[in-house]
Amino acid sequence: MLNKVKVAVLVSGGGTNLQALLDSQKSGVIKSGEISLVISNKEDAYALTRAKNAGVKTAVVVKKDFPSTECFENEILRILEENKIEVIVLAGFMCILSESFVKKYPKRIINVHPSLIPSFCGEGFYGLRVHKAALDYGVKVTGATVHFVNEIADGGEIIMQKAVEIEKGDTPEILQKRVMQNAEWIILPKALQSVCKNILEDR
Numbered sequence: 001m002l003n004k005v006k007v008a009v010l011v012s013g014g015g016t017n018l019q020a021l022l023d024s025q026k027s028g029v030i031k032s033g034e035i036s037l038v039i040s041n042k043e044d045a046y047a048l049t050r051a052k053n054a055g056v057k058t059a060v061v062v063k064k065d066f067p068s069t070e071c072f073e074n075e076i077l078r079i080l081e082e083n084k085i086e087v088i089v090l091a092g093f094m095c096i097l098s099e100s101f102v103k104k105y106p107k108r109i110i111n112v113h114p115s116l117i118p119s120f121c122g123e124g125f126y127g128l129r130v131h132k133a134a135l136d137y138g139v140k141v142t143g144a145t146v147h148f149v150n151e152i153a154d155g156g157e158i159i160m161q162k163a164v165e166i167e168k169g170d171t172p173e174i175l176q177k178r179v180m181q182n183a184e185w186i187i188l189p190k191a192l193q194s195v196c197k198n199i200l201e202d203r
């Protein structure tokens, strides 16, 4: 049996997507990868507690502790390399990674975005803002997308998408919850499994 693909999850907040990944690893949906590291750019992210509860190693790298974005990213890269990480999942990681960073992991970084790309994506579209924009526009269907990360914000190749209907009376908060439950928490683990499986098959 070949070794599993070593995965790091980058987070900034509550970490419900991280939880979905950890649960999917436990239930066997993710079998070709192993979540071996969680990196947060926020010291107080609840995602760190979720990681610790699951016995996963954590690291905190805060941008303001570094003189430049380059130094901040270099520290993340150092930790990833030290832990021999092969695949990086951005799960509510609220930093846009530089071109030089993403070029070091071609087709090895995946991101979950809470809309059907190419709608409501790119710089400035994150978290509740995405759902507010969808409701303001008046779309009847939204959803979530998992995609590879390249140098264009939310512009990399799409791996998986799932649609979610807008309902009467939706607020950004209500819609965010439905998109997470009915789309993000389902497709992110499946997409990660598929990426890791392909890597194992190519070894």
Ligand code: GAR
Residues within 6 Å of the ligand: 011, 012, 013, 014, 015, 016, 017, 018, 047, 091, 092, 093, 112, 113, 114, 125, 126, 127, 130, 180, 184
């Ligand atoms: C999720 O809805 C994720 O799709 C979104 O932030 C939330 C993080 O929640 N990401 C973006 O908007 C990225 N552009 P979580 O910390 O509970 O997983």
